[in-house]
Amino acid sequence: xxxxxxxxxxxxxxxxxLNLLGTATAPLRQSLAVSLSxxxxxxxxxxxxxxxxxxxxxxFTGHGPRGEGGIAVRDLxxxxxxxxxFEDLTGEFPPGSLTAVIGPNGAGKSSLLKTLxxxxxxxxxxxxxxxxxxxxxxxxxxQDELDRGFPISVVELxxxxxxxxxxxxxxxxxxxxxxxxEALAAVGLSTVMDRQxxxxxxxxxxxxxxxxxxxxxxDVILLDEPFAPLDESTTEDLQHFLERWQKEGRTVVAVxxxxxxxxxxxxxxxxxxxSPIAWGDTSLSLLADNLARAQKTLLPPExxxxxxxx
Amino acid sequence: xxxxxxxxxxxxxxxFGFMRIALVACFALALANGPIGTLLIMRRESLGGNVLxxxxxxxxxxxxxxxxxxxxxxxxxxxxxxxxVAGLAALTARSRLQRQDSNLIAFYLVSLSFGVLIVAxxxxxxDLMHVLFGTVLAVDVKALVLIASISSLTMLIVAALxxxxxxxxxxxxxxxxxxxxxxxxxxxFIMLVVxxxxxxxxxxxxxxxxxxxxxxxxxxxxxxxxxxxxxxLATVIGMAAAVAGLLISFYANLPSGPAIVxxxxxxxxxxxxxxxxxxxxxxxxWGRQ
Numbered sequence: 001x002x003x004x005x006x007x008x009x010x011x012x013x014x015x016x017x018l019n020l021l022g023t024a025t026a027p028l029r030q031s032l033a034v035s036l037s038x039x040x041x042x043x044x045x046x047x048x049x050x051x052x053x054x055x056x057x058x059x060f061t062g063h064g065p066r067g068e069g070g071i072a073v074r075d076l077x078x079x080x081x082x083x084x085x086f087e088d089l090t091g092e093f094p095p096g097s098l099t100a101v102i103g104p105n106g107a108g109k110s111s112l113l114k115t116l117x118x119x120x121x122x123x124x125x126x127x128x129x130x131x132x133x134x135x136x137x138x139x140x141x142x143q144d145e146l147d148r149g150f151p152i153s154v155v156e157l158x159x160x161x162x163x164x165x166x167x168x169x170x171x172x173x174x175x176x177x178x179x180x181x182e183a184l185a186a187v188g189l190s191t192v193m194d195r196q197x198x199x200x201x202x203x204x205x206x207x208x209x210x211x212x213x214x215x216x217x218x219d220v221i222l223l224d225e226p227f228a229p230l231d232e233s234t235t236e237d238l239q240h241f242l243e244r245w246q247k248e249g250r251t252v253v254a255v256x257x258x259x260x261x262x263x264x265x266x267x268x269x270x271x272x273x274x275s276p277i278a279w280g281d282t283s284l285s286l287l288a289d290n291l292a293r294a295q296k297t298l299l300p301p302e303x304x305x306x307x308x309x310x
Numbered sequence: 311x312x313x314x315x316x317x318x319x320x321x322x323x324x325x326f327g328f329m330r331i332a333l334v335a336c337f338a339l340a341l342a343n344g345p346i347g348t349l350l351i352m353r354r355e356s357l358g359g360n361v362l363x364x365x366x367x368x369x370x371x372x373x374x375x376x377x378x379x380x381x382x383x384x385x386x387x388x389x390x391x392x393x394x395v396a397g398l399a400a401l402t403a404r405s406r407l408q409r410q411d412s413n414l415i416a417f418y419l420v421s422l423s424f425g426v427l428i429v430a431x432x433x434x435x436x437d438l439m440h441v442l443f444g445t446v447l448a449v450d451v452k453a454l455v456l457i458a459s460i461s462s463l464t465m466l467i468v469a470a471l472x473x474x475x476x477x478x479x480x481x482x483x484x485x486x487x488x489x490x491x492x493x494x495x496x497x498x499f500i501m502l503v504v505x506x507x508x509x510x511x512x513x514x515x516x517x518x519x520x521x522x523x524x525x526x527x528x529x530x531x532x533x534x535x536x537x538x539x540x541x542x543l544a545t546v547i548g549m550a551a552a553v554a555g556l557l558i559s560f561y562a563n564l565p566s567g568p569a570i571v572x573x574x575x576x577x578x579x580x581x582x583x584x585x586x587x588x589x590x591x592x593x594x595x596w597g598r599q
Contacts, residue, residue: 117487139487150352150480151535160477163488168474196535216488 069131069219069251070095071116076125078111084274085111089125091270091279093220093253098246100266100282101255103294107272109255110142113222116253131219131251135164138218140209142225148198154208155193158183161215183211188237203234210238221245223254227261239265259286273297319553322560332446332556335457335513336570339506339522340548342461344541345468346506347527349499352537353479356528357411358399360520361418362500363507365395367425367516370508371441375432381452385508392504395421425516444515446556446566453512460509464502475499476537514567521571522548525578532581547577 070093077087086108093099101109114120117139118132131137138161158180159172166172184190187207197205206229213221223242227235243265245252256262262269262282269285271277273294278285322329350359369391373383395417402413429438440448449457468475478485478495485495510519530543555570562569 114483117483119483119486135488137487139483141481141483145483146481147354151537151540152476152480153536160481160484163477163484167489168471198535 069136069249070097070129071132071220071251071253072128073116074126074128076112076115076127077123078108078115078120079123084108086272086274086276089272089276091276093251093268095251096246096249097268098242098252098266099254099268099270100262101253101270101272102257102259102262102286103272103277104297106274107294108274109272110224112272113139113224113253113255116220117222129220136219138213138216138221140213140221140223140226143202143206143209143229148205150198151196153194153196154184154189154200155180157197157208158193158211158215161212164216179215180211183214184208186214187211202229203231206230206234206238210241214241218250220251221253223252225255225257228257235261262286319557322557328447328449329556329560331449331451331454332513332566333552335449335454336446336522336552336556337549338454338458338461339510339513340526340545340552342464342506343510343523343526343548344530344545345472346464346502347523347525348530348537348541348544349468349475349479350503350524351527351531352476353499356524357414359503359507359523361399361414361421362392362396362504363511363519364418364421364425364516366392366504366507366511366519367441368421368428369394370511370516371425371428374437374441375428381456381512384512385456388508388511389504391421392507393501396500396504422516440515442515442517443565444511444513444518444567446513446570447559449513457509457512460505464506467498467502471495471498514571518567518571521574522551525571525574526551529574529578529581532578532585547574551577 072092074090076089078085079087089112101112103109111120115122116127116129116132117137119139129137159176161183162172162176162179165176181190181193184193187210189204189207189211192200192204197208200208206226210226226238226242230238239261242252242254254266256266263286266282268280269282270279271285271290271294274297277294277297278287278290323333350356366388369387369389370384371387372391373380373385373387377383399410399414399417403410425441426438429441474485474495475498478499482496506523507519510522514521526547527540527544529547530540533543534540551573552570555573556566558564558573559566559569
């Protein structure tokens with residue numbers, strides 16, 4: 001943490017960053033970018049949509065009022081083969097709200113989050129979300145979905161959060177290194193920034209992913225079991241970010257298992273058991289008979305196979 | 311003495327045109343296989359890559375059936391069936407009807423048998439050996455130009471699109487969430503793999519085409535945890551194995567393709583041992599703390 005205020009390491013990691021983002025290929029990417037900017041606006045937009053992965057010139061004009069950051073879903077269903085992950089979900093995550101999604105294994109919680117993030121296409125129904133259309137949604141996957149052996153360093157991982165500013169081929173902006181350092185300091189990882197992610201503990205890795213979320217500066221933040229692998233103190237540290245994001249007017253949705261934590265920290269709860277059981281005020285959603293109903297929906301006949309879906 | 315030794319190393323290449331062409335072809339392959347092999351390993355898709363190397367065979371065999379040893383027919387056929395199997399594999403992966411590894415093995419077995427049947431129906435035993443194991447020393451100038459073009463194009467594309475290719479292999483969901491271009495890069499990468507396997511096929515045949523792509527990259531992985539050094543090291547290892555393999559096959563009168571792959575294999579073995587030793591040391595240090 002002390003490092004972040006010290007100018008020397010910051011400069012070093014700035015040069016590291018430039019290195020890592022590919023000095024060797026810079027001229028080539030530069031010429032690609034130049035030839036891109038020679039295209040008309042429409043062609044550029046189309047390229048950005050299909051190819052340049054989210055690089056969006058209009059993203060530089062700051063963010064609009066966060067108020068529009070809510071998500072409304074109507075009759076939303078996702079099906080794998082013949083089995084529904086979840087179905088007929090209608091409702092709203094209000095702008096600037098903090099919602100917990102809970103439910104038994106196989107209830108479709110993870111699938112719901114991936115659908116909201118635009119990673120899975122819904123089988124039916126629609127999502128109305130201005131942030132999704134503008135790629136201002138950030139998504140934290142479950143840890144085991146990422147390859148921890150992948151050769152990438154902590155700075156690199158966190159720098160990816162600024163993807164919107166550089167996309168596939170462009171030069172990263174000058175202030176990227178400073179912003180990465182800031183994000184790392186905020187999660188308390190300044191001392192390990194040059195390590196490979198394989199060398200991090202589970203808790204440190206989760207902190208790094210939170211730093212990437214900070215970099216993304218999104219209007220909607222979706223977290224899949226953010227605290228599942230963590231010890232109590234790390235959980236408390238990271239919980240603060242959720243509350244901070246909500247105060248900043250961002251919409252936060254998190255899949256959780258810990259009912260006590262949900263009661264303590266989450267004003268709203270969606271109880272999901274493939275179809276929605278209850279959605280609204282946490283104290284009402286988590287009434288005992290709702291929970292029992294959610295359990296019962298997903299018990300056998302095919303209980304043994306359900307776990308694979310989530 | 312040292313002059314003699316240098317003569318021993320360079321003599322075959324000075325005296326024989328086919329050795330020079332083989333060497334340049336192997337160098338070109340190594341240059342492209344460095345990045346492609348490294349990316350393949352980072353994506354944990356070595357098995358998929360191996361399947362594609364066999365998927366090239368039926369098409370190449372069909373090309374052979376219609377046009378004999380015509381470079382363009384072999385190449386076109388190989389690329390077509392390679393891409394077709396890649397597409398099928400993507401479809402079956404999405405349907406989740408069967409575990410993907412058994413799917414891939416099925417594709418691999420069927421492609422291989424189908425290819426062998428086609429070649430056997432028309433050609434001789436020698437033709438079959440040629441298609442299965444390749445003949446590095448029979449690469450002619452036309453094939454060399456093809457290999458070199460594919461290799462150059464591959465390096466340009468990887469250099470230009472390295473960032474999204476790498477991110478797509480690490481966290482495809484992230485790329486989808488920030489933009490949505492994820493699938494395109496996956497497709498581009500698979501296409502690069504198929505084209506390089508077709509290039510490799512000219513020299514190493516369908517059974518060994520994967521060797522020069524995978525083994526140097528796997529060996530490099532043992533020495534470094536950073537991607538650019540890994541790519542560079544894989545390229546150097548590929549080239550070294552090519553020189554060693556060609557010389558061994560020349561002096562000992564052994565088939566050159568397998569000799570080169572054996573060369574990479576030995577470097578891989580040494581690298582594994584070295585990696586084990588450093589890891590042991592590291593754990594001892596940890597224990598002491």
